[in-house]
Amino acid sequence: MSQVLRDARRYEEEKERLIDVKDRPAFHLSARVGWMNDPNGFSYYDGQYHMFYQYHPYDSHWGPMHWGHAVSEDLIHWTYLPVAMAPDRPYDRDGCYSGNAVTLPDGRQMIMYTGRVLIIDENGEEQEVQTQNLAFGDGDNYVKYAKNPVITGKDLPEGGNPYAFRDPKPWIEEDGTFRVLVANQDRDHGGQMLLYRSEDGVHWSFVRTLIRDDHVLGNMWECPDFFPLDGQFVLLASAQDMLPKGL
Known part of the structure; x- marks a missing residue:
């Protein structure tokens, strides 16, 4: 586990204690702490519904995206799990963007997501290179594929925008x-x-x-x-x- 992911898990665990459960929505999943946006990887795996989400635990505003994680047996009552992914690799250092999950024949769960890297292009303008990456896990912890990214701008058809x-x-x-x-x-x-x-x-x-x-x-x-x-x-x-x- 990277230090970036370890720090995010420690932070959300500490800050969650400061939130009164009465301040959370009764029938809607909210971020464990901080900011959330797109739901990601909604799936039924190992007897539970898994909901990941775009997540910035350190602020109430959008920032470098992590993947938050929660599970439910009835889609109403949710249990938070530790943040699943953090921007901790060269190919996703500026954010782990949206994606989805599938269950593999060997029982593992495979996540495919977009990595975000900010660059300055030949015109001096800031751009974000976006690539597709994999992580494999057991419903609790996920390990990014050693040979990420698996789909890059080189795999685009003519005229595609990386x-x-x-x-x-x-x-x-x-x-x-x-x-x-x-x-x-x-x-x-x-x-x-x-x-x-x-x-x-x-x-x-x-x-x-x-x-x-x-x-x-x-x-x-x-x-x-x-x-x-x-x-x-x-x-x-x-x-x-x-x-x-x-x-």
């Missing part, structure tokens, strides 16, 4: 192979969803652009969900910077 490439949604097909859908922005600043395939969940190759927005719904799509329903597949996404028609 600075807007995030929020992987992985799943396992019936034949045991893996797929993941990753949100991306194209060169014309429109949202698109990219499909990747893997035999083992670790080595990935680009398949195709599943769908492109063509500037109808904002300039970037985020946080996809993709699932079968009544014989069809449904794609859900969050449209970024989408303005009302006529304004």
